[in-house]
Amino acid sequence: MKAWLALLARELRLALRHPGDSLAAVLFFVLVAALFPFGIGPAPEALARLAPGALLAAALLAALLPLERMFGADAEDGTLDQLLLSGLGPSAVAAAKAAAHWLTTGLPLLLATPVAAAMLNLPVPAWPAAMAALGMAAGFLSLLGTAGAALTLGARRGGVLLPLLVLPLAIPAVIFGAAGIEAAAAGLSPAPYLLLLGALLAAALPLAPLAAGAALRVE
Amino acid sequence: MDTADAPPLAGPAPARGGSLHRFANPGRFLRLSGRVLPWLSAASLLVLAVGVAWGLFFSPPDWQQGETVRLLYIHVPMAWLSMGGYVGLAIGSVFALVWRHPLADLACRELSPVGALVTALCLATGSLWGKPMWGTWWVWDARLTSVLVLFFLWLGHAALVRAFDDQERGARMGAILALIGAVNVPVVKFSVDWWNTLHQPASVTRINAPGLHVDILYPLLVCALGFTLAFAALVLARVRAAVMERRIRTLQLAAARRAESPAMQAAARGVEG
Numbered sequence: 314m315k316a317w318l319a320l321l322a323r324e325l326r327l328a329l330r331h332p333g334d335s336l337a338a339v340l341f342f343v344l345v346a347a348l349f350p351f352g353i354g355p356a357p358e359a360l361a362r363l364a365p366g367a368l369l370a371a372a373l374l375a376a377l378l379p380l381e382r383m384f385g386a387d388a389e390d391g392t393l394d395q396l397l398l399s400g401l402g403p404s405a406v407a408a409a410k411a412a413a414h415w416l417t418t419g420l421p422l423l424l425a426t427p428v429a430a431a432m433l434n435l436p437v438p439a440w441p442a443a444m445a446a447l448g449m450a451a452g453f454l455s456l457l458g459t460a461g462a463a464l465t466l467g468a469r470r471g472g473v474l475l476p477l478l479v480l481p482l483a484i485p486a487v488i489f490g491a492a493g494i495e496a497a498a499a500g501l502s503p504a505p506y507l508l509l510l511g512a513l514l515a516a517a518l519p520l521a522p523l524a525a526g527a528a529l530r531v532e
Numbered sequence: 533m534d535t536a537d538a539p540p541l542a543g544p545a546p547a548r549g550g551s552l553h554r555f556a557n558p559g560r561f562l563r564l565s566g567r568v569l570p571w572l573s574a575a576s577l578l579v580l581a582v583g584v585a586w587g588l589f590f591s592p593p594d595w596q597q598g599e600t601v602r603l604l605y606i607h608v609p610m611a612w613l614s615m616g617g618y619v620g621l622a623i624g625s626v627f628a629l630v631w632r633h634p635l636a637d638l639a640c641r642e643l644s645p646v647g648a649l650v651t652a653l654c655l656a657t658g659s660l661w662g663k664p665m666w667g668t669w670w671v672w673d674a675r676l677t678s679v680l681v682l683f684f685l686w687l688g689h690a691a692l693v694r695a696f697d698d699q700e701r702g703a704r705m706g707a708i709l710a711l712i713g714a715v716n717v718p719v720v721k722f723s724v725d726w727w728n729t730l731h732q733p734a735s736v737t738r739i740n741a742p743g744l745h746v747d748i749l750y751p752l753l754v755c756a757l758g759f760t761l762a763f764a765a766l767v768l769a770r771v772r773a774a775v776m777e778r779r780i781r782t783l784q785l786a787a788a789r790r791a792e793s794p795a796m797q798a799a800a801r802g803v804e805g
Contacts, residue, residue: 464692465692474692477684482713528708
């Protein structure tokens, strides 16, 4: 556990020294959210109708951005081999990477959610549900994305392949997350949808690092 | 001491691969599959000719759907094959990952393009049927969405396996992806029961009795058998071609090395002299 925390701390320190990466993902998220009003016109009702899905789609696309380099830099300079020899299991390494990805990309996106929600004219009572849905959906994507990044490590055109592998599997998170936000915007309880999203997250939590670890072990 | 007459190490002899690895020998596989393939192809063509003719010309039109029902003689077998094929891919991936069976690697690699084609045909025929029957080409119903995800999984597998310079690494990555994607198969199967949306629930494999009249059921089953045989024949032919391709590449590499070595030796002598 101590080694795992040390690895997580290393990832976070690295991210802190390059704050531009997290910032770029947040800016991308806000910009995509800002494109929708231009695309469909600024009518408030139309925007509010579209906001749940647009928020989730924008957040998932933004969270995909840093995945391509998740293992790339470490594999090039040999750090990855060191990590795999460190006594931590490959799955534990993958889990640390996923946790770091969520903390450095998912969490900033969560903080930017109110800005994007305001731009898309989402009713204020739905904002907590939106933040809960985005937080869990981003966590789901961090886990899936870690598996995808481990699978495409060393592949030609890995950056193009990664979204092709990860996004179809992320569809359930979009469905349940958007349904939850929509329910909250209509004044209903978002709990059933958010609980389903939580179940997805709970299933991915052990399975995705396992798959990513199996892929990392192939050398 | 000569290693040839060294005493055997203590402990039991390493297990021979047993029946599992008998077909890992490419020569044996090529001989056996070469004998099976013509029969398999002929059988699939024969059954398909009977099934398609029966379904398209000699079966009665449905009382509600009219002639459009004939699309289902293609659509339903393709849907079954897209799911059954993926289950086959997952089983092959387990063999490839656990027992490192070289033939399972090749079979998975050659299975996914055929699987993607079958799933695309399932989606296309379903869409053509949906326009006159449902009044729309496409709805985001649970069954359609999960089959679309299945299609992307097939394509992703085909692309991932071929994306590595090291073929073995590609095969392992593809096997892991196939097992991740296997979570989608039960979702496809039970989507019509879990969500009450537009696509009808299973009507052939009901517990008590099929929900189809025998006039439609029998040609459908013959078509399904024919397409399954054709699927198997296509995959087998592709695996044979892949084995031969690998063999040709090895021969060419060996030939290039042979052609190169006298020239290299001459060059080396030139540098030394």
